[in-house]
Amino acid sequence: RPDVGVMRLLEVALDTSLRRVVVVELQEMDFDHWGRLADIMTQVEQVRNARLLDTIESKVVLAIQRFEAHPVTREGKWAHYPPSTEMPVVGGKTLLEVAAELEHNEQVVSLCCANLGPAGHSEALN
Numbered sequence: 001r002p003d004v005g006v007m008r009l010l011e012v013a014l015d016t017s018l019r020r021v022v023v024v025e026l027q028e029m030d031f032d033h034w035g036r037l038a039d040i041m042t043q044v045e046q047v048r049n050a051r052l053l054d055t056i057e058s059k060v061v062l063a064i065q066r067f068e069a070h071p072v073t074r075e076g077k078w079a080h081y082p083p084s085t086e087m088p089v090v091g092g093k094t095l096l097e098v099a100a101e102l103e104h105n106e107q108v109v110s111l112c113c114a115n116l117g118p119a120g121h122s123e124a125l126n
Contacts, residue, residue: 031111031115033081036084038056041108045105045107051098066079084115085116
């Protein structure tokens with residue numbers, strides 16, 4: 001629940017009551033490589049997507065690391081591979097295809113697509 005003072009200020013600024021308004025707070029996620037997918041999934045999603053997580057743990061090489069500098073800030077950090085901007089293929093299927101096989105799995109499919117750009121992934125996103 002947001003701070004009462006903040007809500008009151010917003011009511012005054014909008015000149016309306018916000019009693020029936022539900023505020024949804026978004027959480028920043030740290031999803032820079034596929035090894036972190038389980039960390040940003042809910043427990044229910046983890047159970048439902050056990051096959052996807054097992055595939056990532058057993059077949060996607062997560063141990064590769066290298067020190068990289070951020071292109072803008074030049075701040076250095078260890079980068080894990082494969083990054084979530086790439087879509088690994090395991091056994092002829094992408095991780096996105098494995099996630100999409102489950103019904104009502106839109107949130108996890110969205111997570112898998114979150115960092116993909118259309119340039120190199122247009123086929124996977126269709």
